[in-house]
Amino acid sequence: MTINRALLVWQCRLMLPVTLVAMLVAVGYAAFEPGLLRWQKDFLALLFITIHGWWLVLSVGRPTSGGVAFLYGHGFDRDTLWKHTLLASALAVGAVWVPVAICVWSPLRGAVQSWLYDNPEFSLMAPLETSYPWFLLLAYSVWIPMLHYAWIREAQPFRGGSSGRWLAVALVVASFTIGNAAPLRQAPPWMINSFVVAALVLSGMLLLAGRRLHRDLEVRA
C-alpha cells in the first residue's frame, strides 16, 4: 500500500483537536480511577469510546461536511481516500490508546494510586488490569469501522441510507447490555474468546463493506 504522506498528515490534522482532548481524558481516567479497571461493567469506558469514536469519525469521515468534501474534489480516488481515512483513524486511536496502555501496564498507575489515595489495592492493580487495554483496543476496532460504515451508508445514492445508523445504535445497545450482563462477570475464557472472535469478524466485515460502499458514496456538501 502506497502511503500519501500529504493526505495522511492532512487527515491526522483534522482529528488533532479530538485526539488531544481524548488523550487527556483517557490518561486522566486510567491514572486516577481508584477502582480496578475491568472491562465488565465499565460504562464510563464504553461511553468514552462511543463519544470519542463518533467525534473522530465526524471530523474525518462525514461526506456532508465541507472539509471532507474538499478532499473528495482534490485529486484522490475513492480507494486512496478510504485507506488513508482508516489509517488516520487508527493513528488517532493509537495516540489515545498507547498512553493509556503505558499507564496501566507500567508502575505509573499503581504509583499514582498509592501516592495520591493510599489505595491498598495498588500493588494488585497491574496484574489484574493487564487485559483492560486490550478490551479498549477491541472496542475501538469495532466502533471505528462501524461509525465510518454508518456515515458511508448514510451517503449512499439511492437506498438504505439509515440502516448504518440503526446498526450503530444496535451495536452500542448490545455492547452496553453485554458489558453489564451478570454471567459475564465470571465468564469462562472460551466465552470471552468467542466474543473477541465475533467482534473481530464483525470489524472485518464492516471494513470490507465500507470499502465497497465507499466507492459509491455521494459527496453532497
Next chain:
Amino acid sequence: MSELVIQTESLGRQFGSTHALSDVSLSVTRGTVMALLGPNGSGKTTLLKLIRGLIQPTSGRAMLLGQDGRSLTNEVTSRVACLFEGFVPPRTATVKQLLDLQAGASPKFDRAMAERWCAKRELPLNRRMWSFSKGQQRWVLLGLTFASRADVLLLDEPADGLDPSARRELYDAIRDHANENNVTAVVSTHVIGDIERVADELLLLRKGRIDLHAGLEELREQVCEVETSMAHGARTWSSELVVLGQREASGSRLTWLRAQGGECETFVRKQLTNGDLVRPVNLETLYLALTEYRAR
C-alpha cells in the same frame, strides 16, 4: 481527430421525484473551454458532479478521460481539478498546508507557481483561511486549482465572491491556462459577460435538459437580433430562420433569430423592410433571449 475528454450518454439524475438532469448527451474535446449556463436549478452543478463522479447517475453514464465517472482511478482523478461551492477546506488550515495537500494530490503540481500566485495577491503562506476575506479564500483555492497543472478543470461558479476586476483576471487566467497547457475547462457561471471572452463552446441547460450546445463562434454567426417597428405587426420569417425569442419594448419589437446553416444577418437582410435594424448578439443577450424572452 481531437481527444474526447468528457463524454456523457443519456445522463440523468433524479433526487426523489425531482429530475435534476435528464438525457444529457455531450462531448467535450481536449483544449475546449465550455461555458455552462442556465437558470438556478437547471442542473449545472449536478452535471459537473456527475462528470467528476461525486454523485451517481440514475440513468446513462459520464466518461471522464476515458473512465466511467462511477469508478475513476487515481490516474484520472489526479489529472482533474475542481472547484465547487461548499467544498471548502477547514478554516484553521494555513495556505502552506493547502499547498502541501495539493502537492500530494497532483503529480504535476507547480509549487513555485502557486507561491507566486499567492504572493501577487498578498496572501501569506502562514496565514489561516479564517483570516482571509471570502474573495481572498477564493483566490487561494483558484491558485491551487491552476497550479495543480490538471488536464481538466471543472469549475462551479469560480468567480463567486470576486470583485469585477478580479473576475476579469480570473477569466484571463482560465483562458491563458487553457491555451498554454491545452487544458479542458467546463465553467458554470451566472456572470455571462466575463465567460464570453474565454469560452469556445456554450452549453445551456434548462430544467435539467440541454437547451443549446454549440460553438460560440458558430453561434455569433448564426444568431442575430432584429428590431422591427410594432406598427408593422407580427413578422413572419423564411424557413431558414428560427425564432429563438421575442421582446416588446417602447414601440419596437426585438426578435432573436437563428439561421439554419448560414450567416443569420445575410438571411435577415433579404427580408428587412424600411426602419428594421439587424445586429449581432452577445452571449448575455442570447442567454436572455433563450430564457427570459424565449419563443413559446
